[in-house]
Amino acid sequence: TQVFAALSAETLPARLGGNTILKEKIGGDSARWQVTEVGDGNLNLVFIVTGDKGAAIVKQALPYVRLVGESWPLPLKRSYFEYHALVRQSARDPGMVPEIFFFDAVQAIIVMEYLTPHVILRRALIDGRALPKIGRDLGLFCARTLFRGSDLSMVTREKKADMALFADNVELCDITENLVFSDPYFEAKLNRHTSPQLDPLVAELRADRDLKVEAQRLKHLFSAKAETLCHGDLHTGSVMVTDEETRVIDPEFAFYGPISFDVGMLLANFWMSYFAQSGHESGSAGRDDMRAYLLDTIETIWETFRAEFAHLWRSERAGILYPASLFEDRGDLLGAEQALNIVLDEIYREMLGFAGIEMHRRILGLAHNADFETIADPDRRATCERKALKLGRHLAVNRHRIHSLKDVRATAERLEKE
Ligand code: SR1
Ligand code: MG
Structure with missing residues (x-):
């Protein structure tokens, strides 16, 4: 042996x-x-x-x-x-x-x-590189992998056998349950925020009852809502890019979880990149175009995800959920569309919540982001991180009242000017 x-x-x-x-x-x-x-x-x-x-x-x-x-x-x-x-x-x-x-x-x-000349997307964004295809590619990837891995697409025996296979990825789920959903909200041993300038805001967040309740509600979804096979760690460090190509790597955290989880993690990393840009501006070279590109890309990912998910719903719905026999066989196309809108709305609300929590854990928890960590000046870094923490809180707590990503854009732009 x-x-x-x-x-x-x-x-x-x-x-x-x-x-x-x-x-x-x-x-x-x-x-x-x-x-x-x-x-x-x-x-x-x-x-x-x-x-x-x-x-x-x-x-x-x-x-x-x-x-x-x-x-x-x-x-x-x-x-x-x-x-x-x-x-x-x-x-x-x-x-x-x-x-x-x-x-x-x-x-x-x-x-x-070996992907070459690909680079890690996070690195490209730190360098101020706008990749033209990632919004559409990543939106399609999320919709296709998450729809096709779910009960909307898979037959029940196959899906349950696959859930059993991935059910043993316990230790990696345990990392996420603790590092993402719990540790950032109390003085956990592994936490290490690197900007003491943030201490007052961190204390405020750790005393924020509404935020902690939302973090636990989202943890409950993460651990109990086994909807689909998620990538499990879909951040901008798990994507490799050229101007022409996008590839997703590193799904070792894969588990059966909510459809919204991967999308939320991914968008959070774009919002963090947005707030980190001012830390990477040098001399007269501003990053206004890059900031606009990042907010546009967030909207492209989400709109592409929605459109592709709706397309797959209409053309590939072969699983046990919302079967065609319930609606289309009876000529009730509106029924299937009504169900689709409800499903997408739920994904949207959860996605905002997961995004908010991911933004917090990358600043307050153990595992940080190069976006912020590579900003050498501690005051500049803390300013960028503070804005991300505030947006994260807003997304997690107010997700049921945020009607569109245009509203999030306006909030992000207002915070950026603070
Ligand atoms: C101890 S592992 C810390 C983080 O690294 C991975 O990339 C995951 O994001 C995990 O949360
Ligand atoms: Mg990884």
Whole structure:
């Protein structure tokens, strides 16, 4: 029986040199492979391996949280969930995730396509780069993966078998339940807001009963509303881009949860990028165009998601929920449209809530965002973070009274001028 052993740039060629798929993709002579470890996430090792014929990514889970160290064990099986999520996402929205070459469950290794010249979306946004296609691509990805993984599309036996497969991703769900929904709202051990200038606002948020009740209501949805297979960690660090292409990576947090969760997390990261822009402005080079682009992109993602979800509702509704026999067979098209509007409205309200909570945890919790963390001047950084915290509170607490993303845009623009 094989035993898990972490790879290193030095050991990788000898360890994987006999793998026929890798040899075919990269080149047969592993002694000539060049290996660089490029992992900058919180959990895993990521290597770029280049040979005579080409290159591939080798991603390996570690038995602990890389960000914290061996004191925080984390099971290798997350790699199994990531692999299975990638397979499903690839079938549900072809071309939007990297091609998978090979999976080894014991060594927790996924070998996949090396995306080049792609860069991490978060990095591009920090650099002030406006990507023309991401709004539409990401809106479609969310609608297609979330609709097609739900009871609106899947037959019940298949969906329940898949829920059982992903039900064991307990430890990663536990991270989200604690780090996202609870820790930011009390003085949890792992919290580390990096701007003491925020202390008064942080104290205010931690004493905010309405906010804490909403955070727990959203945690309840996260843990109990098993609607669809979510990516589980869909932030701008989980997206790779060029001007022409968008790819979604890293679904190791995949779980059955609310349709709204991925969309909310994703939009939160665009709102945070919006508020971080002033921290990255230098000299006379303002970022007004970038700010407008980010707010436009948020609206494009949401409108594309809505339109595609509605399209799939009308053309692919084959699951147990709102079956066509209930409406269309009886000539009652309006009934199906009424149900669609109710479902979309619920997704919208929940999405705003999840977005608000995600904005808080990235500033108050353990896992921060480079958007804010790379702002060197502590006062500028705190100013940006303060605005994001305020918008986050507004979204979480007032989500039932915010009628459209145009209203959120107006609030974000007002906060930006503060
Ligand atoms: C301990 S893991 C912290 C965070 O990193 C991942 O990317 C997830 O966002 C998680 O919450
Ligand atoms: Mg990740």
